[in-house]
Amino acid sequence: MEGKTKSCTIRDVARYCKVGVSTVSRAINDDPEIAPATRERVLEAVRELHYVPNNSARNLKMTESRTVALLVRGIDNYFYQGMYDPIQKDLREAGYDYIIHAVDEVADVTKEASALVKEKRLCGLIILGGRVDKSARELSSIDIPYVLCTVAVPYGKAMPECTTVGIDDERSAFCITDYLIKRGHSRIALLGGKKGDSAVGARRLEGYKRACNEAGQPIDESLIFYMHDDIPEFSVENGYAMMKEAISSGVDFSAVFVISDLMAIGAYKALFEAGIKIPYDVSVVGFDGINLGKFLHPTLTTMCQPRPQMADKAVSELVRMMKGDDHIRHNVFETELLTGESVSTKKD
């Protein structure tokens, strides 16, 4: 406790080394129009007095605040692990300050965003999660650069009018379903469907259906299980609930495509409890490629999203736009099939 230092201002520093305030300002902002000797003297005083510029005053005066916000829906989602860190590091490296702001619901994203931008004079926005239809349209009133990250991109349909970073959910889901089909599975349950056409779940469901169609397998609606609304989306608990529902429905299947790894963990549990052996009785695939998959027993076959690279891209795209390049770009990353032990080849 060194008792209420009544935080010293730029004027205090100026007085201390007998220069004008503008000189101090120039010194701390690396302005070239200052004599090196003076700068050193001022900087020394800054250290001496423990002076720290007041951000509010600076932001008020300047047009750009050099602060970007990371808006994330469902901050607790395990999937975002490994994204916060790179985003933070990259932004800091690029000289931007940043804040993380958690929002509850998709709807909140746009409401919070527009208020935040004005309140805090943000100069950029990264939005993690949510869906493209809800976000993109309503966000268009915001006149600062922003990047939508890990949202479902409606392949082939109208792309949102803003820069995005993501994967092709439909194609990835197609691939992993196709992988199951190629291994002899014809009755594949899907866990985590979602109505509508732009949510992540809905896009993956579409990929699943296309794979079935192209393989000449009819879509059996009784094999599709939808996300429970009363349980958090993409949660272990939701996967567990859906798997139980699938088992007790009595419908016949030899493989399950769970549209997120976390939900796959819940599905594993339900299968164990029912005495169903993975992969002998039922094969399981997940989606996302979180690190836990490798520690399951058996290890999980899944579609891996390159999260760190996506995080890096989100930042570099935002920085590009904040520097004035207002070209819109859609960055679609390749996903990679990680083969684990959870899938067996079915021989009829």
Next chain:
Amino acid sequence: MEGKTKSCTIRDVARYCKVGVSTVSRAINDDPEIAPATRERVLEAVRELHYVPNNSARNLKMTESRTVALLVRGIDNYFYQGMYDPIQKDLREAGYDYIIHAVDEVADVTKEASALVKEKRLCGLIILGGRVDKSARELSSIDIPYVLCTVAVPYGKAMPECTTVGIDDERSAFCITDYLIKRGHSRIALLGGKKGDSAVGARRLEGYKRACNEAGQPIDESLIFYMHDDIPEFSVENGYAMMKEAISSGVDFSAVFVISDLMAIGAYKALFEAGIKIPYDVSVVGFDGINLGKFLHPTLTTMCQPRPQMADKAVSELVRMMKGDDHIRHNVFETELLTGESVSTKKD
């Protein structure tokens, strides 16, 4: 796109409804000294013009910014799940704005903190994680209220000079070790030890040792496995590495105390790979009580920390202090043993 609205100010609103700026200010701040009719008229104009107060200007003028920062070390740690959300909600309800700030290392906490406080005119700080010796001392130069949350509290030793929220790591570790001993286990391996005396891992190790001592069992150092420095602390990967180390060391044990649930998942994997059956060959207990424990196979016996309640408490304590009550308090929460299927009773 409605083209660069050149964000309107309080003066624009004042002009619009032909009142003074002070009247507008009073209206938006719920000042009682204003005619209800006028307030309504102003508020209407605010909505009309999409006016949002500039936070920088407000913070600059006011002494208190009503913003608190949540400093978290290891934002990716699954353990913090379920804490961000309550903290956010509680703070918002109490009328405080907040930002999350991730820091890499313990050392960074104090450095970042003191700069942040001045820069952003913070009026409060919640620090999640880290250790008490490193943080408390060095933070004492900060003259705003702050709360240390989920840090190891050195039981019986000098308490830090600031408000804390946590559990008694030593006692909890004692209890769960004792639980194993009571069920007949005499050779219990510990995974996740840590040198020093104030880290979470170190405190839990102490509890383990005390339980052994009080039961008259000699401490066998070869049963204690320490956290690998080259792998993130408390990670699944670290648990896996330590368990493999334990198995290949050839040392005999009938139970394992893994000091975090996430690490227990890694331990499970290593045991499965070695063909060791839980709980028949080896019993396993974890620590933390994350939701994943219930979905493991077998379900994990663990010591549950009441994270949501701790989060609530952290906020209410901070709010109390920000309101002027500078009394320091140490809130030690009770942990609860969650019994799963991972422990067997040993009969000799």
Next chain:
DNA sequence: TATGCTACTGGAAACGTTTCCGTTAATTGA
């Protein structure tokens, strides 16, 4: 020596609020 140029520095306005203080109008009491 006078002039122009350069390099550096200081003063002051402005950013958008809040709040103190003064003013006006309305209300009350005698």
Next chain:
DNA sequence: TCAATTAACGGAAACGTTTCCAGTAGCATA
């Protein structure tokens, strides 16, 4: 009816910075 009180409001200073503009000193050139 008049004075006194009060309710409601407007004006302007101040918060701590950045930046424009003007000013000074030193120096080279004519």
